[in-house]
Amino acid sequence: MRTPRTLVVGAQALLVELDSAEEVAALHAELLRRRDAGALGPVRDLVPAARTVLLDGVRDPAALGARIASWEVPPLTRREGPLVTVAVRFDGPDLAEVARLWGVAAGEVPGIVAAIEFRVAFCGFAPGFGYLTGLPERLHVPRRETPRTAVPAGSLALAGEYAGVYPRSSPGGWQLIGSTDAVLWDPEREPAALFAPGVRVRFVQEERA
Amino acid sequence: MTGLLVVRAGALTTVQDRGRPGYAHLGVPRSGALDTAAYALANRLLGNPPDAAVLETTLDGVSLRALAATVVAVTGAPCPVRVSGRPVAWGAPVGLPAGAELEVGRAESGLRGYVAVRGGLAVPPVLGSRSTDLLSGLGPAVLTAGTTLAVGPAGPDPVAGADAYGLPAAPSELVLPLRLGPRADWFTGASLAGLWRSAFRVSPSSNRIGLRTEGGSALVRARAGELPSEGMVLGAVQVPPDGLPVVFLADHPVTGGYPVVGVVGPGPALDAAAQARPGTPVRFVRAR
Numbered sequence: 102m103r104t105p106r107t108l109v110v111g112a113q114a115l116l117v118e119l120d121s122a123e124e125v126a127a128l129h130a131e132l133l134r135r136r137d138a139g140a141l142g143p144v145r146d147l148v149p150a151a152r153t154v155l156l157d158g159v160r161d162p163a164a165l166g167a168r169i170a171s172w173e174v175p176p177l178t179r180r181e182g183p184l185v186t187v188a189v190r191f192d193g194p195d196l197a198e199v200a201r202l203w204g205v206a207a208g209e210v211p212g213i214v215a216a217i218e219f220r221v222a223f224c225g226f227a228p229g230f231g232y233l234t235g236l237p238e239r240l241h242v243p244r245r246e247t248p249r250t251a252v253p254a255g256s257l258a259l260a261g262e263y264a265g266v267y268p269r270s271s272p273g274g275w276q277l278i279g280s281t282d283a284v285l286w287d288p289e290r291e292p293a294a295l296f297a298p299g300v301r302v303r304f305v306q307e308e309r310a
Numbered sequence: 311m312t313g314l315l316v317v318r319a320g321a322l323t324t325v326q327d328r329g330r331p332g333y334a335h336l337g338v339p340r341s342g343a344l345d346t347a348a349y350a351l352a353n354r355l356l357g358n359p360p361d362a363a364v365l366e367t368t369l370d371g372v373s374l375r376a377l378a379a380t381v382v383a384v385t386g387a388p389c390p391v392r393v394s395g396r397p398v399a400w401g402a403p404v405g406l407p408a409g410a411e412l413e414v415g416r417a418e419s420g421l422r423g424y425v426a427v428r429g430g431l432a433v434p435p436v437l438g439s440r441s442t443d444l445l446s447g448l449g450p451a452v453l454t455a456g457t458t459l460a461v462g463p464a465g466p467d468p469v470a471g472a473d474a475y476g477l478p479a480a481p482s483e484l485v486l487p488l489r490l491g492p493r494a495d496w497f498t499g500a501s502l503a504g505l506w507r508s509a510f511r512v513s514p515s516s517n518r519i520g521l522r523t524e525g526g527s528a529l530v531r532a533r534a535g536e537l538p539s540e541g542m543v544l545g546a547v548q549v550p551p552d553g554l555p556v557v558f559l560a561d562h563p564v565t566g567g568y569p570v571v572g573v574v575g576p577g578p579a580l581d582a583a584a585q586a587r588p589g590t591p592v593r594f595v596r597a598r
Contacts, residue, residue, distance in 0.1 A: 108492035111573030112597075114543045116492045146334040148541035150565050155541025157334065224337035225539060225565040228446050288436045288448065294336040 107166030110155070115162040117154045117169055122222050122234045122262070125149055127177045128169075129298060132156070149223040149298050151232075182220065182299040187266070188307040189214075189257050193277035195245070199259060202242045210278060211306045213240070219264055219302040224294060229268040229286025231296030236264060248274030255281045257304065266296070279304070312380075314427060316457045317411060318373035323453040324442035324518075325433055326424075327363040333437055334564040340544060341443040342560045344518060344584035345422055346577075348386035348477055352426035355383040355403050357467035362430030363440035365453070367423040369587075371414035372453065374425070376406040380461060381428040381469055387420030387480060387585060401477070403428075403469045420480030420585035428469065432462040444518050445561040478578065480585040484512065486557065486574045487597035488547060493537065493569035497549070501530040505571070505594055510555070514588035520548070521557040521583045523592050528553025529571060539565040545574040547594075555594070557583055 105128065106118040119125050129149045135141040142165070145158025159165050191211045193199075200207040219235035236259070244260045249272065252258070256267045258275030267273060268285035281304075285295050296302065326349065329342020343349035343366055353362045365372060371389055374382075381403050384391050391400045392413040398404045406412055414425055433440050433450045442449040494502060510526030529549050542548070546558045548568045557574055574580060575597060586592070 109489075110492050110543055110570070111489050111545060112575050114573075116540060145332055146541075148334045148564060150540045151538035153538075153540040155334075155543070157541065157543050158331070223565070224335060225563070226337065228333075228337045228448060230337055292336075293333075293437065298335055 104170050107170055109162045109166065110157075113159060113162065114155060114157040115159060115166050115169075117156070117166070119152055119154075122151065123177065124174075125152060125154060126220060126222060126234075126299070127174050129154055130177055130181055131172065131174045133299065150225070151223070179218070182301050184301045184303065185295060186303045186305055187281050187283045187295075189279040189281045189304045190307050191279040193256065193258070193279045195276035196278045199242055199276050199278050203240060214278070214304050215306060217304075219304070221296045221298050221300045221302065222263075223298050224296070227268055227271060227286075228288075229294040229296065230265060231285075231294070231298070231300070231302075233264040233296070233302055234262060236262060238262075242276050244274040245276060248272055252277065253280065255283065255285070257281060281307075312378040313461050314380075314459045315375040315377060316372070316453055316455050316459065317375055319453040319455050319457075320367050320372040320414075321370050322368040323372045324366050324444070325363050325431055325450045325453075325459075326366040326441045327439055328361045329441045329560060330437045330439040330443075330448070334541065337446070337564055338437065338448065339443050339445050339561050339564060341439065341441040341449065343424065343441075344560055345386050345424065345581045347581050348422070348424045351401075351477060352383050352385040352424040353430070355385070355401075355470055356381055356426050356428045357465060357469050358426060358428065358430050359465055362426065362462070363433065364427075364431065365425040367414060367425065369421055370416045371423060372425060373414065374412045374459075376408055376410050376412065377458070379408045380406050382406050382412055383426050384414055384423060385426075385477065386423040387417035389417045389423055390415035421587050422584050427461050429462040429464045432460040443561055445563060478582065480587070481582045481590060483591045483593060484582055484586040486579050486583065486592065486594050488572040488574055488594045489597040490572040491570075494571050496531060496533055496537070496569040497571060498530045498532045501527070501553075502571070505529060505555075506596065508594075510592040510594075512586045512588050512590045512592055513554075516588065518559055518561040520559055520562060521586065523555050523557075526554065526592070529555070537567055537569050539567045542566045542570070543573060544576055545580055546570045547572050547574060559583065
Protein backbone atom coordinates (compact mmCIF):
# COMPACT_ATOMS: atom_id res chain seq x y z
CA MET A 102 0.00 0.00 0.00
CA ARG A 103 1.22 3.45 -0.96
CA THR A 104 1.74 5.88 1.92
CA PRO A 105 -1.71 7.36 2.60
CA ARG A 106 -2.36 11.08 2.41
CA THR A 107 -3.29 12.48 5.81
CA LEU A 108 -5.29 15.69 6.17
CA VAL A 109 -5.88 17.54 9.43
CA VAL A 110 -9.58 18.37 10.00
CA GLY A 111 -9.96 21.16 12.55
CA ALA A 112 -8.35 20.77 15.98
CA GLN A 113 -9.53 17.25 16.81
CA ALA A 114 -9.79 15.14 13.67
CA LEU A 115 -7.73 13.52 10.95
CA LEU A 116 -8.78 12.36 7.48
CA VAL A 117 -6.73 9.58 5.89
CA GLU A 118 -7.13 9.39 2.12
CA LEU A 119 -6.50 6.20 0.12
CA ASP A 120 -6.67 5.07 -3.49
CA SER A 121 -9.25 2.30 -3.31
CA ALA A 122 -12.04 0.76 -1.27
CA GLU A 123 -9.71 -2.22 -0.59
CA GLU A 124 -7.09 0.08 0.95
CA VAL A 125 -9.78 1.77 3.07
CA ALA A 126 -10.94 -1.64 4.31
CA ALA A 127 -7.37 -2.67 5.13
CA LEU A 128 -6.59 0.53 7.02
CA HIS A 129 -9.93 0.42 8.85
CA ALA A 130 -9.21 -3.16 9.97
CA GLU A 131 -5.72 -2.11 11.10
CA LEU A 132 -7.14 0.85 13.05
CA LEU A 133 -9.67 -1.45 14.78
CA ARG A 134 -6.89 -3.95 15.65
CA ARG A 135 -4.73 -1.21 17.14
CA ARG A 136 -7.65 0.36 19.00
CA ASP A 137 -8.69 -3.01 20.46
CA ALA A 138 -5.08 -3.56 21.53
CA GLY A 139 -5.05 -0.13 23.23
CA ALA A 140 -2.31 1.03 20.87
CA LEU A 141 -4.15 3.78 19.00
CA GLY A 142 -4.76 6.38 21.71
CA PRO A 143 -8.13 8.02 22.31
CA VAL A 144 -10.40 8.22 19.25
CA ARG A 145 -14.12 8.93 19.63
CA ASP A 146 -15.26 8.09 16.11
CA LEU A 147 -13.64 5.96 13.42
CA VAL A 148 -15.58 6.64 10.24
CA PRO A 149 -14.66 4.81 7.04
CA ALA A 150 -16.09 6.18 3.79
CA ALA A 151 -15.57 5.62 0.06
CA ARG A 152 -11.85 6.52 -0.13
CA THR A 153 -11.14 7.86 3.36
CA VAL A 154 -11.14 7.02 7.05
CA LEU A 155 -11.97 9.85 9.46
CA LEU A 156 -10.60 9.72 13.00
CA ASP A 157 -12.60 12.19 15.10
CA GLY A 158 -11.99 13.15 18.72
CA VAL A 159 -8.21 12.71 18.72
CA ARG A 160 -5.67 14.75 20.71
CA ASP A 161 -3.03 15.60 18.14
CA PRO A 162 -4.22 14.97 14.58
CA ALA A 163 -0.92 15.97 12.92
CA ALA A 164 1.16 13.63 15.11
CA LEU A 165 -1.33 10.79 14.61
CA GLY A 166 -1.22 11.38 10.86
CA ALA A 167 2.56 11.08 10.86
CA ARG A 168 2.32 7.82 12.83
CA ILE A 169 -0.28 6.32 10.49
CA ALA A 170 1.78 7.28 7.43
CA SER A 171 4.65 5.20 8.83
CA TRP A 172 2.58 2.02 9.30
CA GLU A 173 2.94 -1.12 7.25
CA VAL A 174 -0.73 -1.99 6.71
CA PRO A 175 -1.26 -5.58 5.57
CA PRO A 176 -3.85 -6.18 2.85
CA LEU A 177 -7.17 -7.47 4.10
CA THR A 178 -7.55 -11.24 4.16
CA ARG A 179 -10.75 -12.66 2.70
CA ARG A 180 -12.00 -14.17 5.93
CA GLU A 181 -11.48 -11.15 8.16
CA GLY A 182 -14.59 -9.80 9.87
CA PRO A 183 -17.84 -11.42 11.02
CA LEU A 184 -20.08 -13.04 8.37
CA VAL A 185 -23.81 -12.25 8.14
CA THR A 186 -26.09 -14.26 5.84
CA VAL A 187 -29.30 -12.54 4.73
CA ALA A 188 -32.23 -14.37 3.12
CA VAL A 189 -33.61 -12.41 0.17
CA ARG A 190 -36.61 -12.68 -2.16
CA PHE A 191 -35.48 -11.58 -5.62
CA ASP A 192 -38.71 -9.69 -6.33
CA GLY A 193 -37.52 -6.09 -6.79
CA PRO A 194 -39.20 -3.83 -9.37
CA ASP A 195 -35.85 -3.19 -11.08
CA LEU A 196 -34.80 -6.85 -11.30
CA ALA A 197 -35.55 -7.07 -15.03
CA GLU A 198 -33.68 -3.83 -15.74
CA VAL A 199 -30.63 -4.96 -13.75
CA ALA A 200 -30.68 -8.34 -15.55
CA ARG A 201 -30.81 -6.46 -18.87
CA LEU A 202 -27.84 -4.27 -17.85
CA TRP A 203 -25.93 -7.38 -16.80
CA GLY A 204 -26.85 -9.16 -20.04
CA VAL A 205 -28.40 -12.14 -18.23
CA ALA A 206 -31.87 -13.59 -17.71
CA ALA A 207 -33.71 -12.33 -14.60
CA GLY A 208 -33.66 -15.87 -13.25
CA GLU A 209 -29.86 -15.82 -13.19
CA VAL A 210 -29.59 -12.76 -10.91
CA PRO A 211 -30.09 -14.64 -7.60
CA GLY A 212 -27.27 -17.06 -8.39
CA ILE A 213 -24.91 -14.26 -9.42
CA VAL A 214 -25.63 -12.27 -6.24
CA ALA A 215 -25.40 -15.35 -4.00
CA ALA A 216 -21.93 -16.14 -5.34
CA ILE A 217 -20.54 -12.77 -4.21
CA GLU A 218 -19.11 -12.15 -0.77
CA PHE A 219 -19.88 -8.52 0.01
CA ARG A 220 -18.23 -6.40 2.67
CA VAL A 221 -19.71 -3.40 4.49
CA ALA A 222 -17.34 -0.63 3.45
CA PHE A 223 -19.05 2.13 5.42
CA CYS A 224 -22.40 3.38 6.70
CA GLY A 225 -24.18 6.59 5.84
CA PHE A 226 -27.37 8.04 4.39
CA ALA A 227 -29.40 6.65 7.32
CA PRO A 228 -28.57 4.82 10.56
CA GLY A 229 -27.69 1.23 9.66
CA PHE A 230 -27.48 1.81 5.89
CA GLY A 231 -24.31 -0.02 4.86
CA TYR A 232 -22.54 0.54 1.55
CA LEU A 233 -21.50 -2.95 0.45
CA THR A 234 -18.54 -3.49 -1.85
CA GLY A 235 -17.74 -6.70 -3.71
CA LEU A 236 -19.60 -6.28 -7.00
CA PRO A 237 -17.17 -6.78 -9.87
CA GLU A 238 -17.01 -3.79 -12.19
CA ARG A 239 -19.03 -5.48 -14.96
CA LEU A 240 -21.97 -5.69 -12.53
CA HIS A 241 -21.96 -1.97 -11.61
CA VAL A 242 -25.27 -0.35 -12.59
CA PRO A 243 -26.24 3.33 -12.65
CA ARG A 244 -28.76 4.86 -10.28
CA ARG A 245 -32.31 5.20 -11.55
CA GLU A 246 -32.83 8.38 -13.53
CA THR A 247 -35.81 9.24 -11.35
CA PRO A 248 -35.44 8.40 -7.66
CA ARG A 249 -38.40 6.82 -5.91
CA THR A 250 -40.07 8.93 -3.25
CA ALA A 251 -40.51 5.85 -1.05
CA VAL A 252 -38.37 2.71 -1.14
CA PRO A 253 -39.76 0.01 1.19
CA ALA A 254 -37.71 -1.05 4.22
CA GLY A 255 -35.70 -4.20 3.53
CA SER A 256 -35.18 -3.48 -0.18
CA LEU A 257 -31.96 -4.93 -1.59
CA ALA A 258 -30.59 -2.35 -4.00
CA LEU A 259 -27.67 -1.64 -6.31
CA ALA A 260 -26.02 1.60 -7.45
CA GLY A 261 -22.57 2.11 -8.93
CA GLU A 262 -19.98 -0.01 -7.13
CA TYR A 263 -22.29 -0.58 -4.15
CA ALA A 264 -25.07 -2.84 -2.94
CA GLY A 265 -27.20 -1.97 0.08
CA VAL A 266 -30.37 -2.75 2.00
CA TYR A 267 -32.67 0.10 3.02
CA PRO A 268 -33.03 -0.13 6.83
CA ARG A 269 -36.34 1.73 6.72
CA SER A 270 -38.67 3.25 4.17
CA SER A 271 -37.07 6.33 2.61
CA PRO A 272 -36.66 8.09 -0.72
CA GLY A 273 -34.00 6.47 -2.89
CA GLY A 274 -32.56 6.21 -6.36
CA TRP A 275 -30.94 2.77 -6.25
CA GLN A 276 -32.08 -0.13 -8.42
CA LEU A 277 -34.23 -2.50 -6.36
CA ILE A 278 -33.62 -6.19 -7.02
CA GLY A 279 -35.02 -7.89 -3.92
CA SER A 280 -36.38 -7.67 -0.41
CA THR A 281 -35.62 -9.15 2.99
CA ASP A 282 -37.33 -9.44 6.36
CA ALA A 283 -33.99 -9.07 8.14
CA VAL A 284 -33.95 -6.16 10.60
CA LEU A 285 -31.06 -3.99 9.45
CA TRP A 286 -31.32 -1.45 12.23
CA ASP A 287 -32.63 -1.78 15.79
CA PRO A 288 -31.21 0.63 18.37
CA GLU A 289 -32.44 -1.69 21.15
CA ARG A 290 -30.26 -4.48 19.80
CA GLU A 291 -26.50 -4.97 20.29
CA PRO A 292 -25.17 -4.39 17.69
CA ALA A 293 -27.80 -1.91 16.51
CA ALA A 294 -26.64 -2.18 12.89
CA LEU A 295 -26.63 -5.60 11.21
CA PHE A 296 -24.31 -4.11 8.59
CA ALA A 297 -21.50 -2.41 10.52
CA PRO A 298 -18.27 -1.52 8.69
CA GLY A 299 -16.06 -4.59 8.23
CA VAL A 300 -18.93 -7.13 8.31
CA ARG A 301 -18.93 -9.68 5.45
CA VAL A 302 -22.36 -10.25 3.88
CA ARG A 303 -23.86 -13.08 1.81
CA PHE A 304 -27.32 -12.85 0.21
CA VAL A 305 -29.07 -16.18 -0.28
CA GLN A 306 -32.39 -16.79 -1.99
CA GLU A 307 -35.13 -17.27 0.60
CA GLU A 308 -36.53 -20.81 0.75
CA ARG A 309 -40.19 -20.84 -0.18
CA ALA A 310 -42.38 -21.77 2.80
CA MET B 311 -48.59 11.75 38.77
CA THR B 312 -45.29 13.39 37.97
CA GLY B 313 -44.14 14.97 34.76
CA LEU B 314 -44.86 17.96 32.58
CA LEU B 315 -47.82 18.36 30.24
CA VAL B 316 -47.11 20.25 27.03
CA VAL B 317 -49.70 23.04 26.75
CA ARG B 318 -48.09 24.92 23.85
CA ALA B 319 -45.34 23.16 21.95
CA GLY B 320 -43.75 26.19 20.26
CA ALA B 321 -42.33 26.42 16.74
CA LEU B 322 -39.77 23.65 17.16
CA THR B 323 -39.14 22.20 20.60
CA THR B 324 -37.05 19.07 21.03
CA VAL B 325 -35.59 17.05 23.87
CA GLN B 326 -31.80 17.40 23.97
CA ASP B 327 -28.88 16.23 26.04
CA ARG B 328 -25.22 15.67 25.15
CA GLY B 329 -26.23 13.61 22.12
CA ARG B 330 -24.89 10.29 20.89
CA PRO B 331 -21.29 10.79 19.72
CA GLY B 332 -19.39 7.58 18.95
CA TYR B 333 -21.90 6.05 16.52
CA ALA B 334 -20.94 7.96 13.38
CA HIS B 335 -19.56 4.75 11.82
CA LEU B 336 -23.10 3.33 11.89
CA GLY B 337 -24.53 6.42 10.19
CA VAL B 338 -25.82 7.99 13.41
CA PRO B 339 -25.47 11.78 13.78
CA ARG B 340 -24.13 13.10 17.08
CA SER B 341 -27.15 15.34 17.79
CA GLY B 342 -27.40 17.04 21.24
CA ALA B 343 -28.05 20.57 22.52
CA LEU B 344 -26.73 23.20 20.08
CA ASP B 345 -25.78 25.88 22.65
CA THR B 346 -23.67 23.69 24.89
CA ALA B 347 -22.92 26.41 27.47
CA ALA B 348 -26.59 27.34 27.94
CA TYR B 349 -27.51 23.65 28.19
CA ALA B 350 -24.81 23.01 30.81
CA LEU B 351 -25.89 26.05 32.83
CA ALA B 352 -29.56 25.00 32.88
CA ASN B 353 -28.63 21.68 34.47
CA ARG B 354 -26.08 23.24 36.84
CA LEU B 355 -28.72 25.66 38.15
CA LEU B 356 -30.88 22.71 39.18
CA GLY B 357 -28.15 20.45 40.55
CA ASN B 358 -28.81 17.99 37.72
CA PRO B 359 -26.17 15.67 36.29
CA PRO B 360 -24.40 17.38 33.38
CA ASP B 361 -25.97 15.00 30.85
CA ALA B 362 -29.60 15.41 31.98
CA ALA B 363 -32.14 15.90 29.19
CA VAL B 364 -33.79 19.32 28.74
CA LEU B 365 -36.03 21.02 26.19
CA GLU B 366 -34.49 23.09 23.41
CA THR B 367 -36.93 25.71 22.12
CA THR B 368 -36.73 27.77 18.92
CA LEU B 369 -37.60 31.48 19.01
CA ASP B 370 -41.07 31.34 20.54
CA GLY B 371 -40.63 29.27 23.71
CA VAL B 372 -42.99 26.67 25.14
CA SER B 373 -45.70 26.31 27.80
CA LEU B 374 -45.79 23.41 30.24
CA ARG B 375 -48.05 22.41 33.15
CA ALA B 376 -46.45 20.75 36.17
CA LEU B 377 -48.25 17.54 37.12
CA ALA B 378 -46.33 17.56 40.40
CA ALA B 379 -44.37 20.27 42.18
CA THR B 380 -40.89 20.67 40.75
CA VAL B 381 -38.14 23.20 40.02
CA VAL B 382 -37.24 24.45 36.53
CA ALA B 383 -34.71 26.81 34.94
CA VAL B 384 -34.72 28.61 31.60
CA THR B 385 -31.45 29.61 29.89
CA GLY B 386 -30.19 30.27 26.37
CA ALA B 387 -31.98 32.98 24.44
CA PRO B 388 -33.24 35.58 27.01
CA CYS B 389 -37.03 35.67 27.20
CA PRO B 390 -39.90 36.48 29.57
CA VAL B 391 -40.79 33.60 31.92
CA ARG B 392 -44.08 33.34 33.80
CA VAL B 393 -45.48 30.89 36.32
CA SER B 394 -49.29 30.88 36.34
CA GLY B 395 -49.20 34.36 34.82
CA ARG B 396 -46.71 35.94 37.22
CA PRO B 397 -43.28 37.02 35.94
CA VAL B 398 -40.40 35.00 37.41
CA ALA B 399 -36.65 34.99 36.91
CA TRP B 400 -34.97 33.84 33.70
CA GLY B 401 -31.64 32.08 34.21
CA ALA B 402 -32.42 30.99 37.75
CA PRO B 403 -34.14 28.08 39.52
CA VAL B 404 -37.89 28.66 39.66
CA GLY B 405 -40.31 26.64 41.80
CA LEU B 406 -43.29 25.23 39.94
CA PRO B 407 -46.18 24.15 42.21
CA ALA B 408 -48.31 21.18 41.14
CA GLY B 409 -50.81 22.32 38.50
CA ALA B 410 -48.94 25.55 37.76
CA GLU B 411 -48.24 26.58 34.18
CA LEU B 412 -44.76 27.59 33.08
CA GLU B 413 -44.84 29.99 30.13
CA VAL B 414 -41.54 30.46 28.34
CA GLY B 415 -42.06 33.45 26.06
CA ARG B 416 -40.65 34.60 22.76
CA ALA B 417 -36.88 35.17 22.70
CA GLU B 418 -35.92 38.85 23.10
CA SER B 419 -32.63 38.09 21.40
CA GLY B 420 -31.00 34.89 20.23
CA LEU B 421 -32.86 31.86 18.98
CA ARG B 422 -32.71 28.79 21.19
CA GLY B 423 -33.89 28.47 24.76
CA TYR B 424 -33.18 25.65 27.22
CA VAL B 425 -35.80 24.55 29.74
CA ALA B 426 -34.44 22.20 32.37
CA VAL B 427 -36.41 20.45 35.08
CA ARG B 428 -34.98 19.12 38.33
CA GLY B 429 -34.26 15.42 37.80
CA GLY B 430 -34.10 15.80 34.02
CA LEU B 431 -36.58 14.66 31.39
CA ALA B 432 -36.96 10.88 31.56
CA VAL B 433 -37.98 10.00 28.00
CA PRO B 434 -36.51 6.62 26.96
CA PRO B 435 -32.92 6.92 25.73
CA VAL B 436 -31.85 5.63 22.30
CA LEU B 437 -28.19 4.58 22.01
CA GLY B 438 -27.49 6.23 25.33
CA SER B 439 -29.06 9.60 24.55
CA ARG B 440 -32.49 11.22 24.83
CA SER B 441 -31.77 13.74 22.09
CA THR B 442 -34.13 14.23 19.17
CA ASP B 443 -32.13 13.85 15.97
CA LEU B 444 -33.95 15.73 13.23
CA LEU B 445 -31.78 14.32 10.43
CA SER B 446 -32.22 10.61 11.04
CA GLY B 447 -35.33 10.63 13.24
CA LEU B 448 -33.76 8.94 16.28
CA GLY B 449 -34.93 9.85 19.76
CA PRO B 450 -38.23 11.35 20.89
CA ALA B 451 -40.56 13.10 18.46
CA VAL B 452 -40.64 16.87 18.16
CA LEU B 453 -42.85 18.20 20.98
CA THR B 454 -46.58 18.46 20.36
CA ALA B 455 -49.30 19.91 22.60
CA GLY B 456 -50.96 17.35 24.85
CA THR B 457 -47.83 15.21 25.29
CA THR B 458 -46.75 14.33 28.83
CA LEU B 459 -43.01 14.34 29.52
CA ALA B 460 -41.79 12.08 32.31
CA VAL B 461 -39.35 13.59 34.81
CA GLY B 462 -36.58 11.65 36.53
CA PRO B 463 -35.85 11.54 40.26
CA ALA B 464 -33.87 14.48 41.64
CA GLY B 465 -30.21 13.68 42.26
CA PRO B 466 -28.27 14.26 45.50
CA ASP B 467 -26.95 17.68 44.46
CA PRO B 468 -28.95 20.67 45.74
CA VAL B 469 -30.50 23.32 43.53
CA ALA B 470 -27.73 25.85 42.93
CA GLY B 471 -27.84 29.60 43.02
CA ALA B 472 -25.65 30.29 40.00
CA ASP B 473 -26.96 32.86 37.58
CA ALA B 474 -27.01 33.10 33.81
CA TYR B 475 -25.17 36.38 33.48
CA GLY B 476 -22.00 34.53 32.58
CA LEU B 477 -23.65 33.54 29.30
CA PRO B 478 -22.60 35.59 26.30
CA ALA B 479 -25.33 37.71 24.72
CA ALA B 480 -26.72 36.63 21.38
CA PRO B 481 -24.30 37.79 18.70
CA SER B 482 -24.98 40.96 16.71
CA GLU B 483 -22.26 39.66 14.39
CA LEU B 484 -21.31 36.00 14.26
CA VAL B 485 -17.51 35.68 14.08
CA LEU B 486 -16.42 32.13 13.27
CA PRO B 487 -12.74 31.18 13.72
CA LEU B 488 -11.97 28.84 10.83
CA ARG B 489 -9.11 26.39 10.47
CA LEU B 490 -8.63 25.70 6.76
CA GLY B 491 -8.69 22.13 5.47
CA PRO B 492 -9.12 19.33 4.63
CA ARG B 493 -10.36 20.42 1.19
CA ALA B 494 -9.36 24.09 0.96
CA ASP B 495 -7.32 23.17 -2.12
CA TRP B 496 -10.58 22.54 -3.98
CA PHE B 497 -11.09 26.32 -4.13
CA THR B 498 -9.26 29.08 -5.96
CA GLY B 499 -6.73 31.09 -3.99
CA ALA B 500 -8.53 34.30 -4.89
CA SER B 501 -11.88 33.12 -3.59
CA LEU B 502 -10.22 31.75 -0.41
CA ALA B 503 -8.59 35.15 0.18
CA GLY B 504 -12.01 36.70 -0.35
CA LEU B 505 -13.54 34.42 2.30
CA TRP B 506 -11.88 36.41 5.10
CA ARG B 507 -13.27 39.68 3.73
CA SER B 508 -16.70 38.45 2.76
CA ALA B 509 -19.78 39.64 4.67
CA PHE B 510 -22.21 36.72 4.83
CA ARG B 511 -25.53 36.61 6.63
CA VAL B 512 -27.28 33.74 8.42
CA SER B 513 -29.76 32.25 5.95
CA PRO B 514 -33.35 31.62 7.07
CA SER B 515 -32.97 28.03 5.81
CA SER B 516 -30.55 27.29 8.67
CA ASN B 517 -31.55 24.52 11.07
CA ARG B 518 -30.11 22.05 13.58
CA ILE B 519 -28.28 20.30 10.74
CA GLY B 520 -26.39 23.35 9.56
CA LEU B 521 -26.08 27.11 9.67
CA ARG B 522 -26.44 28.20 6.06
CA THR B 523 -25.03 31.47 4.84
CA GLU B 524 -26.15 33.88 2.15
CA GLY B 525 -25.16 37.24 0.74
CA GLY B 526 -21.39 36.84 0.79
CA SER B 527 -19.06 36.17 -2.10
CA ALA B 528 -19.23 32.55 -3.18
CA LEU B 529 -16.21 30.25 -3.03
CA VAL B 530 -15.07 29.21 -6.49
CA ARG B 531 -13.98 25.67 -7.28
CA ALA B 532 -10.41 25.27 -8.50
CA ARG B 533 -11.12 21.75 -9.71
CA ALA B 534 -13.98 19.97 -11.40
CA GLY B 535 -15.30 16.58 -10.44
CA GLU B 536 -16.94 15.13 -7.41
CA LEU B 537 -15.49 14.21 -4.06
CA PRO B 538 -16.38 10.68 -2.91
CA SER B 539 -18.41 10.97 0.31
CA GLU B 540 -16.18 11.32 3.35
CA GLY B 541 -16.62 11.62 7.12
CA MET B 542 -17.82 14.96 8.45
CA VAL B 543 -17.09 16.59 11.82
CA LEU B 544 -19.07 19.02 13.96
CA GLY B 545 -18.28 22.56 12.77
CA ALA B 546 -17.18 21.44 9.30
CA VAL B 547 -17.78 24.21 6.78
CA GLN B 548 -19.10 22.43 3.71
CA VAL B 549 -19.37 24.24 0.41
CA PRO B 550 -22.18 23.09 -1.90
CA PRO B 551 -22.14 23.93 -5.63
CA ASP B 552 -23.54 27.45 -5.02
CA GLY B 553 -20.29 28.30 -3.19
CA LEU B 554 -21.99 29.54 -0.01
CA PRO B 555 -20.58 27.98 3.18
CA VAL B 556 -22.74 25.75 5.42
CA VAL B 557 -21.50 25.29 9.01
CA PHE B 558 -22.41 21.82 10.25
CA LEU B 559 -24.24 21.77 13.59
CA ALA B 560 -25.18 18.85 15.87
CA ASP B 561 -27.60 17.01 13.55
CA HIS B 562 -25.16 17.06 10.60
CA PRO B 563 -24.88 13.99 8.36
CA VAL B 564 -21.97 11.72 9.28
CA THR B 565 -20.66 11.72 5.71
CA GLY B 566 -20.92 14.21 2.90
CA GLY B 567 -19.79 14.69 -0.66
CA TYR B 568 -19.24 18.44 -0.87
CA PRO B 569 -15.73 19.67 -0.08
CA VAL B 570 -15.04 21.03 3.42
CA VAL B 571 -13.07 24.26 3.17
CA GLY B 572 -12.36 24.43 6.90
CA VAL B 573 -13.60 23.67 10.40
CA VAL B 574 -15.00 25.92 13.13
CA GLY B 575 -13.87 24.43 16.44
CA PRO B 576 -16.52 23.31 18.91
CA GLY B 577 -17.17 25.62 21.86
CA PRO B 578 -18.13 29.29 22.09
CA ALA B 579 -18.24 29.96 18.33
CA LEU B 580 -20.68 27.12 17.64
CA ASP B 581 -22.69 28.09 20.75
CA ALA B 582 -22.99 31.57 19.28
CA ALA B 583 -23.97 30.07 15.92
CA ALA B 584 -26.83 28.30 17.70
CA GLN B 585 -28.15 31.69 18.82
CA ALA B 586 -27.64 33.64 15.57
CA ARG B 587 -30.94 34.60 13.99
CA PRO B 588 -31.48 34.66 10.24
CA GLY B 589 -30.02 37.90 8.86
CA THR B 590 -27.24 38.10 11.46
CA PRO B 591 -23.93 39.11 9.77
CA VAL B 592 -21.39 36.27 9.59
CA ARG B 593 -17.64 36.66 9.21
CA PHE B 594 -14.94 33.99 9.06
CA VAL B 595 -11.59 34.75 10.68
CA ARG B 596 -8.43 32.64 10.76
CA ALA B 597 -8.37 30.36 13.81
CA ARG B 598 -5.24 30.82 15.87
